[in-house]
Amino acid sequence: MPRDPGADAGRDAVGVDPGQLWRAPGDGPRRGRRPAYSRETIIEAAVGLADAEGLEAVTMRKVAAQVGAGVMSLYSYAPDKETLLHLMVDHVSGELPATATPTGDWRADLKAIAHLQRAHMLRHPWLPAALATRRVPGPNTLAFLERALAALRPSGLDGAAKLEVFAQLTAFVAGHVGHEISSAEASRSPDRAAAEARYLAAVAADGHHPELAEALAAPGRPLTPEATFTRFLNRLVDGLVSG
Known part of the structure; x- marks a missing residue:
């Protein structure tokens, strides 16, 4: 079946759809069983790996092993490593203090x-x-x-x-x-x-x-x-x- 040329219209240069990326799994209508893991758990495991071993150590297989999940189950939280990296960057950005009164200087x-x-x-x-x-x-x-x-x-x-x-x-x-x-x-x-x-x-x-x-x-x-x-x-x- 020919691919719809507009199917990726909302995706950026690295293939991530901003409209979907920041909606956690489960935000929409739920079908089937409740997910066994949270997106937060997956991201924290990936960040822990990157902090300890470097970015090259972050693979879907290693992250799955960290949380005790099957590799395939991770794809409902992050369909690929590039998406996972987006989530990791924003997750650790939460450590930065977002509010401060400007001094005027x-x-x-x-x-x-x-x-x-x-x-x-x-x-x-x-x-x-x-x-x-x-x-x-x-x-x-x-x-x-x-x-x-x-x-x-x-x-x-x-x-x-x-x-x-x-x-x-x-x-x-x-x-x-x-x-x-x-x-x-x-x-x-x-x-x-x-x-x-x-x-x-x-x-x-x-x-x-x-x-x-x-x-x-x-x-x-x-x-x-x-x-x-x-x-x-x-x-x-x-x-x-x-x-």
């Missing part, structure tokens, strides 16, 4: 939001990778977005620009945290760190990279993860202008 409020995002992503190291592809915003994600937009009200930016600023901020935090995690893993290998330091010292001394040599010779700055993040964040947010 939108740059300060935006920086506070970025620090919350960084701490959140460090608790769930799989999030930067999960956010790298298009995600359908669920209720928790939208609640945090509402907080960010309220914080940006005094900025004078129009609606589209405020959305762009929040997307830019989130992308910055995700990229920085991803680098922070990989750097922490690399630092556990002293030999590798020493080899990299020797290489950069040799490059700076070869006479072909005077700008790099000057930069490396400059006084150092605090290199703690928090201080580095704050420094980069200040440059980003303080450079934003109305318009």
Whole structure:
């Protein structure tokens, strides 16, 4: 039978129907037996796996084993891994405080939001990778977005620009945290760190990279993860202008 060309009209680029995604199983008319598990149980199991073993460890089979279910039974809660990832992202977004009274200093409020995002992503190291592809915003994600937009009200930016600023901020935090995690893993290998330091010292001394040599010779700055993040964040947010 030919496929109806309009059948997927409500689905996004990754095949997730936003109109159905955020309606938990059982919200509509119920037929047959009551489900043995809740969507919440399935999502929490998937998040636990991702936190402990990384995003690649999240498979429908492993999640089913975590909750003691058959693999096929999971498909009534999430038809595929991509849908499950949408649910996972929004589930952990519920940990972010969605309400706060704006101070009126939108740059300060935006920086506070970025620090919350960084701490959140460090608790769930799989999030930067999960956010790298298009995600359908669920209720928790939208609640945090509402907080960010309220914080940006005094900025004078129009609606589209405020959305762009929040997307830019989130992308910055995700990229920085991803680098922070990989750097922490690399630092556990002293030999590798020493080899990299020797290489950069040799490059700076070869006479072909005077700008790099000057930069490396400059006084150092605090290199703690928090201080580095704050420094980069200040440059980003303080450079934003109305318009």
